[in-house]
Structure formats: C-alpha cells, structure tokens
Amino acid sequence: MNPQEAADRIRVLRQELSSEEVQSVLALTPDQLSRFDDWSREKLAALAQQFDVDTSLSQKRVSWGMRIVSTLGGFALCAAVVLFFMRYWGYLNTPVQLIIVILTPLVALAGAELVARRERTRYITGLLALVAVASFILNLSVVGDIFNITSTERALLAWGAFAMLLAYRYGLRLLLALGLLLLISYAAATYTSEMGYHWLEFYDRPEHFLLLGALVFAVPFVRPHVRNLDFPPVYRLVGALVFFIAMLSLAEGGVPSYLPWDAKNIERLYEIAGLTFSAGAIWFGITRSWNGIVNTGAAFFTVFLFTRLYHWWWDWMPKYLFFALIGALGIALVLVFQRMRKKMEVPA
C-alpha cells in the first residue's frame, strides 16, 4: 500500500466512525474514541509530513488540478525551449550551437535535482524533468542535423534510458510511460534493423509489439517495486495498451503479419485473439483489483466486437438498422456487466 492509500483508508475510517449510523451499531467508549482520534491525527500528520499526501478530499481535488497544470506546463515549456532554439540557432556558429544543445538538458537536470531536494510533491520537479527529456531529444536531433548524421535507432535507447533514470530517481509516472514507449520502440527498431530492413520500418510488423507489450506487462511480476509503489500500474497499462493496439492493427489489416497465411485468415485470427485477450484482461483485472486493466480490457473488448460487427453487417444492412443493433448490443453488454457486478456483491 502506498502512503496516499494508507492516508485515504485512515481518512475514510475517521469519517465512518464519526457518522451517527456507525455509532449506533459500534459504540466506542469516549476513551477509545479519543485514543483513535489522537492516533489517526498523528498518523495522518506523519504521512503528510513525510510524503506530503492529501489528508482531505479538498486537498485531493487541488492535487489533481496541480498535477494537470504541472503536466500541461511541462509540455508548454518543452515547446518553448524547442521553438526558441529553432528561431535563433541559424544565427549561431556550430560550436555555440553545440554548447547550447548539450548544456540545456544538463542544466534542466540540475534544476530538477535542486528542486527535488526542496519539494516533496514533485510537481515542479516533474515539470523540469520533462523539460530535461525534451531538451535531450532536441540535443541529439540537432547534433544529427548539424553533422548530417544518418539517423539510427540508437537515439531511442539514449532517450529511453534517460527518461527511465529520471522516472525512477524522482518517482515520475509520466516519464516512466514515456521511457517505456521509447525503449519498446528501440527494441522493435533494433530487431527490424538486424533483419536487414530500415529501422524506421519498425512499426510495420505489429507482432513485435505483441511480444514487447506482454514483456512490459510482466515486468512488475518479476521485479517488485518496493520504493515506487505506483509504478507497477504504469507498466501494466503501457504493456496492455501496446499489446492491444498491435492486435487491433493486425485484426484490421493482416498484411504486415509474419504468419504465412491469407490476409483474411490472419485478420480473423487476431480478431478472435483480441476478443479473448481483452475478455481475459477484464477477468484478470477484476481478480487482482486492477482498475486500469479492467477499463483497458473493457474498452478494447468493445472496439474488437464493434469492428467485427461492422465488417459483418455494414455493407448489407441499412445504416439505421446497424446503429440500432449496436445500441441494442450496448444495452445487452450493460445488462451482462450488471449481472457480473451483482455476483460480486458482498452477501448480506
């Protein structure tokens, strides 16, 4: 359990114990109540002191706002750095251009480190770390441009490794997701290049991404995260999204598959596999209480189902009837989910 979850549980318990309904069935003595009150206050204060967790609902709402603002601010700053450089770099000679682009990510990294030592919430740290990654991407791109270096996939490895290091150092989930996507792209591009093809064709064979998505999904099983307790859901979500998007693209256009079959058969295979795996993800997510995986599985199950129905019915059925049937199917799915939900009810 991460510190925020611990604080949430204590806060809810405090609320419940103070409600008249609970007090009517659970009568604590004034002494017990007082001791619980003191303990929970101290515990929340200690968690707030150590991890800067939200101890009230209002604080949680404000924190969400800060998270959104700092992410948007980070993206805006990245755009500002890149556009500022592009506007003036042509008037600088090559050594000055090199000094600026190499120093920028190092300065942003130093800034993130300095702020991280003073800030527990990591909003400004996250913003500066994002700028450091964007500056490093700009750095290698500009050096490549200046010397007309033929592009290779190795830049993806450097960017991915840098993003992962910053993610783990400062506990930043956005950078973890970015780093994982860059490393997945690097692995696919390297394999493509080793096969004798151009590395930029790496997205051409989605089956690479099925394997890589599954591997990323499996990382938290192999490597437990003791310090960054909120990282395993990011691994699972990135892995699941990469896996299902690859499967969807194979189901919709089977031509780029490695399988030596007719395109139609490959599409059918991946449609069935997509439905099976997304249903499996819903079940797995429910058993493990992984909300992200339940939602991802449900979203892809719906997409796989509707695309299949589209291929079956769109051409020969009147459009109004097609949409009416989709609507009816949506209602049927809601009823199925309602029954599933009812089965999970705690018995009275």
Next chain:
Amino acid sequence: MNRLSLISAALVIVVANTFALVHSERNRADSPEAELTLTNRELQSYNYSSPDDSGVTLHLVWTFWRTHVSYETSWLDRNKLQTLGFDCSRDPASPDAERFYQRQRPRKVFVALEYDGAAWRQWLESCESSIAPHGQFNYCPNSSHLVVMDADLDPIKLRALHPDRATVVILPALIRITNWTPDPQYPRQLGGQIEQIPTAIHVPLPFSDEFRRLNRSSQPPQPFRVHLRYGAFLEPWVTGVELGQ
C-alpha cells in the same frame, strides 16, 4: 536519494553526445569518399531561414528512371532485385503475386548517384521523347542532373564499379519491390521503388548567410552552386557556396 542515478542520467547525455561528435569527426577525418559541386537544380530549399526556423537546410533532389519510362528500360530489374536480396521467385502475373511481393519489406541498400553524366543524358533523351510531345519542353532539362544509376548491398563494391569520386556519390537508401505495370493493357512486371535516400544537408555559418542574401522573389530563381564532401560514413558537409547572378 543516492547519487548513482543522477550521475548515470548525466552520463547518458555526455556519452551520447561524445558518440555523435566522434562519429562526425571520423566521417570527416580521412580523404573524402566523394567530392562534387551541385547546383540549385539538385539542391533545393523550401525555406531559407523562416521566422520560426532560422536554420538553412538544403534537400537533395534526384532523378530515377521510373519517373518517365517503363521498368523494361530500368536497370532496377528482376535480376538486380534478386542480387539485392528480394525473393523474385513468383511469376508477377500470377494471382497471388500481389500479396507475395507486398509482404516483402523494403531492404537497406546503397545506391550510386551520378551527376551530369551518361545516366543523365540517357534519362534526358528518354524523358524528352515521352514528355516533349505533351508540350512540357522545359521540364526535362530543368530536372535534377543527379541520377540514381546503380545499387548494391556493399558500398565498397559499388564504389569499385563507379570509381569517379567527382561525379558519383554513394548513399544509403531503401528499395521496395513492386509488382507493377505502366499500362493495364500490359502484364505486370517487377520493379523497385527507391526511398529514404538521406536528402537533408545542413548549411552552417558562414555559408548560410549567403542563402539569407538570396532574393527569394526573383524569377527565375537565383542560381547557386554548393561544394559538397561526403565522408567515410557517406555523410555530407558543405565546403563552399557560390551565388550566381
């Protein structure tokens, strides 16, 4: 927080930049792989220093047979495609040929581009015979004189076949196999599509200032010549710029 991850992050930046700078130095260290002078026909820029991007980048424009003639007269035929590693075993006219060739991914090769040589003259002749009757008299002679004339998996072998370093430049490229017909009346035949030749050439100071002085609104466009060198890794750099009147 221990300092190891911080030092590692800084090291990633330093190592990646060192790698790029050493690579560039090695490219330019020995005698150039090719050295040639191209004109504004072969090097074009869509934008000499705009308000949003002050850099000057030229783009190599090249010509290939496919532009105007059928594959029968192209050097990139079935035999050449086989030597480049493509599986050409299926009859191009067979019903499953389209999928068979569509499944083959483009391959990394090296191409030889000749400037203003025999390949260009041959292309011009063919172009004029096919285009001129339609009234586009200026199109053929004003096209890029840099013509893709050969390809191989080995750049050294390709250079040995085309040893003139003042007119022939070797560059990496991709070739995609195509099962194509110039006219639906004729049977399908195998050909190759050339892609991904690195075309962007950065123009540093002081040469970029010359381009900023160019009168962009003049018609016809103000001519220029750019001296280029290609190094050991087939990567170019600008060594001089001459603006014409």
